Amino acid sequence: MERGWAVAGAGTRRGARAAVSTAVIATALVVGGTGASASGLTAQTTVQTTAAPALAPPVLVPAVTAAGSDLPTTAGLQRALAQLTQDKALGTLNFAVTDGGTGKLLLGSGEGTPATPASTTKLATSVAALSLLPGDTRIATRVVAGATPADITLVGGGDPTLSGLPLAQIRIAGAPVDAESAPASLTELAQQTAAALKASGVTAVNLGYDGSLFTGPAAHKYNDGTNIGPMSALMVDEGRNDPTQDIEAPVRVADPAAQAAGRFADLLGAQGVKVNGKPAEATAAPGAAQLAQVQSPTLSRLVERLLTNSDNTLAEAVARQVAIAAHQPVSYDGAAAAVTQQLTKLGIPMAGVQLNDGSGLNVKNVIPPLVLSDLLALAASPEHPQLRPVLTGLPIGSFSGTLLSRFTAAQGSAGGAGIVRAKTGSLSGVNTLAGTVVDADGRLLVFALMTKTPANADTARAAMDRIVTALAACGCK
Numbered sequence: 001m002e003r004g005w006a007v008a009g010a011g012t013r014r015g016a017r018a019a020v021s022t023a024v025i026a027t028a029l030v031v032g033g034t035g036a037s038a039s040g041l042t043a044q045t046t047v048q049t050t051a052a053p054a055l056a057p058p059v060l061v062p063a064v065t066a067a068g069s070d071l072p073t074t075a076g077l078q079r080a081l082a083q084l085t086q087d088k089a090l091g092t093l094n095f096a097v098t099d100g101g102t103g104k105l106l107l108g109s110g111e112g113t114p115a116t117p118a119s120t121t122k123l124a125t126s127v128a129a130l131s132l133l134p135g136d137t138r139i140a141t142r143v144v145a146g147a148t149p150a151d152i153t154l155v156g157g158g159d160p161t162l163s164g165l166p167l168a169q170i171r172i173a174g175a176p177v178d179a180e181s182a183p184a185s186l187t188e189l190a191q192q193t194a195a196a197l198k199a200s201g202v203t204a205v206n207l208g209y210d211g212s213l214f215t216g217p218a219a220h221k222y223n224d225g226t227n228i229g230p231m232s233a234l235m236v237d238e239g240r241n242d243p244t245q246d247i248e249a250p251v252r253v254a255d256p257a258a259q260a261a262g263r264f265a266d267l268l269g270a271q272g273v274k275v276n277g278k279p280a281e282a283t284a285a286p287g288a289a290q291l292a293q294v295q296s297p298t299l300s301r302l303v304e305r306l307l308t309n310s311d312n313t314l315a316e317a318v319a320r321q322v323a324i325a326a327h328q329p330v331s332y333d334g335a336a337a338a339v340t341q342q343l344t345k346l347g348i349p350m351a352g353v354q355l356n357d358g359s360g361l362n363v364k365n366v367i368p369p370l371v372l373s374d375l376l377a378l379a380a381s382p383e384h385p386q387l388r389p390v391l392t393g394l395p396i397g398s399f400s401g402t403l404l405s406r407f408t409a410a411q412g413s414a415g416g417a418g419i420v421r422a423k424t425g426s427l428s429g430v431n432t433l434a435g436t437v438v439d440a441d442g443r444l445l446v447f448a449l450m451t452k453t454p455a456n457a458d459t460a461r462a463a464m465d466r467i468v469t470a471l472a473a474c475g476c477k
Contacts, residue, residue, distance in 0.1 A: 071099055072439065076476030077107040084470055085109070087463040091429075091453025096369040097471065100436065100444030103377050105370070114352040114366035115450040118425030119310045119402075120432045121360030123375045124353075124367070125319045126303045126390045128342040132325050135386050138295035139302075139321065141184060141234070143193045144288035146208065149200060150276075152193065152291060153208040153284040154264050156234025156257065158324075159296040160317045161305075162186055164236045164243060164263045171246040173309045173401065180301055184294035186236055186260070187267055192292030194271035204274040208282025209234055209261035214320060216331025222361045225252050228312040231320075233330075236260040238313045257281070300389040307393030307423055308401035312359040319358025332357050348374050360425055372434040372448035380436070394421040394435050397465075406465055413465035419472050420465075422447075429453060431460045437468055441475040 077097060085093055094110030105111065117124075139159035143152055161183040163170055170177050177183070197205065213233035220228050229239045229252025237243035239256035253259045261279035268275055296302065299318070306314040319335035322328075326338035336355040344350050353371055356362040379390035395401030398408055398417035402424040407416040422435025434448040449464045 070441075070477065071102070071104065072106055072441075072443065072445070072474070072476035074107055076474065077471075080470045080474040080476050081107070081467055084463070084467045087466075089453060089455040089459045089463040090451045091455060091460070093449065093451050094369050095449045095467075096373045096447065098370075098373045098377070098446045100377070100380065100446050106445070108369065111370045111448075112352070112368050114354070114368050116363060116427065116430045116432075116452065117360055117365055117367040117372065117450065118427045118430050118432050119312075119360040120372055120423050120425040120434045120448070120450075121355065121358070121365050121367070122307055122310065122315045123372060123379075123390065123423055123434060124339055124343060124355060125315050125322070125358040126307060126393070127346070127348075127375050127379060127387055128322050128339040129299060129318050130303060130387050130389060131346055131384065132322055132342050133299055135298060135300040135389065137299040137321075138297070139184075139317075140293050140295050141186075141189060142290055143189060143292040144284050144290050146206070146282075146285075146288070149202050150204065151206050151208070152197070153210050153282050153288070154234065154261055154279075155210045155284045156213060156232060156260070158213055158233045158317050158320055158330075159184060160231075160235040160238045160256075160313045161296055161302070162236050162260070162294070164260075164267065169244060172305060174246060181297055181305065184296050186264055186294075189292050189294045190264060190267035190271055192294075194268060194273045196291040197273055203272065204276055205268070206277070207261060207265055207268070207275045207279040208284075209257055209264075209279050210282055210284045211257035212283055213324075214330050216329060216333060220316070220332065220357065220359075220361055222363065224249075226250060228252070228316065228359065228361060230254060230256060231313070231316055231332075232257040232260075233320075234260050235313075236263055238311075303389045304393035307390065308395055310402050310424060312361055315359040316357065322358075343375075346378060348378065361427075363427060363430075369434075369448035369450055372432075372450075373446050376434060376436060376446050376448075391421065391436070394423055396421055406461060407469065411462040411465055413462065413469040415473050416465060416469040420468050422468070424461075425450075426457060426461075431457060431464060433461075433464050433468065435468075437472045439471060439475060440473055441477075443475075445471055447471060 094113050094115045096108040096111035097106045140157045141159055141162050142155045146152055163183040164186040211232040211234035218230035226249035234257040239252045241251040241253050265275040265279050320330050323330045323335040323338040328334040328338040335358050340355050352368050354366045356364050379387040395403035397403045397420035407413045420437050422433050425432030430452055432450045436446050438444055451460055453460050
């Protein structure tokens with residue numbers, strides 16, 4: 001049975017948020033380009049730095065930049081996609097294809113029907129975070145003084161990327177880090193702390209650790225101890241049991257705060273400061289004197305990382321920063337409520353949207369394809385330059401992140417290699433893909449594909465990739 005095609009009425013927009021300039025999107029294809037907003041932030045867990053550098057000039061400019069230029073037609077898109085969208089491996093497919101220059105819905109099927117987004121949920125988390133918090137926000141991990149000179153407390157601010165590894169050993173999805181992506185160093189924090197203590201004549205301490213910023217259950221409802229482990233405001237190397245294990249689903253520790261404190265105690269010892277006994281859970285006194293502090297990469301870099309590599313732990317941590325700024329409980333539920341609240345304020349149509357986490361692991365999340373399209377349109381719009389890292393963080397077909405091994409000749413989708421930028425999503429029986437592509441006429445198209453199928457996941461993904469590749473090859477007039 002053929003799918004029911006849908007197309008918006010002539011000139012239809014998804015509101016001002018969808019008035020996307022293709023030239024602006026082209027600028028966003030320069031990886032790393034980002035802006036910063038000037039909104040405020042509760043200072044307990046984050047600090048702000050100076051504004052990020054201006055965007056670099058665009059290196060990829062689509063041939064078509066005028067909103068009035070000829071659009072792909074519904075008939076042309078149907079001819080190009082009809083057979084591909086009927087692939088049995090897709091099962092139930094809901095999708096939307098919109099014009100990047102006008103926001104007009106060009107073609108869809110079930111485009112307004114809520115569907116399981118899986119990790120495309122991270123688009124919602126990222127847009128909410130960067131619209132509410134300055135892009136140059138950094139998350140601080142601190143050491144503060146206790147009741148006596150010999151008492152100190154390690155205080156987590158919600159940065160799961162804090163690392164106890166030497167810089168040369170740190171890898172993110174197999175790649176070494178640079179100055180902008182390097183995580184905060186637990187070793188540096190120990191060095192700062194030891195220097196401050198020794199300056200006061202202290203060489204032995206009682207170490208407490210405080211991860212109380214996060215509330216509610218530590219474990220995700222769909223926690224498997226690998227794709228995500230227990231969340232804490234105090235973590236080191238994302239709670240991996242083996243910090244050097246740079247793989248997609250490493251084994252996670254049961255108590256990440258205790259792990260971080262234990263590692264910090266060892267590093268203090270290496271600096272000549274003895275820790276008496278074992279570190280103990282504690283709550284830092286309000287206004288306690290700060291002895292040392294290290295900071296995460298900027299929020300813009302964190303968003304790029306969580307999108308490129310589909311980092312569940314980092315996505316949940318960023319969602320909690322949204323909760324803090326929105327004065328919501330700093331929990332899974334509070335973060336989901338804060339993201340929903342912020343997207344509503346931005347004008348995203350949230351009817352039918354249900355969020356229960358920030359990563360997309362919760363199978364009860366639902367988002368219609370058109371909402372995913374709206375999020376991407378908003379990220380590319382000239383009115384929201386602070387959202388540009390949402391686009392620069394999207395994986396590139398056959399080149400980076402979760403699309404590294406996709407859009408290949410063997411899968412019949414090599415035409416999308418290096419052209420398609422999209423966020424992937426995968427749960428049992430669910431595969432999603434939402435992103436942007438420039439078609440054969442140089443026009444920027446935004447797409448969102450959401451499937452529910454019993455077929456093999458790789459087979460379903462390949463079928464989705466062929467749809468997007470056809471969009472890239474088609475002028476579709």
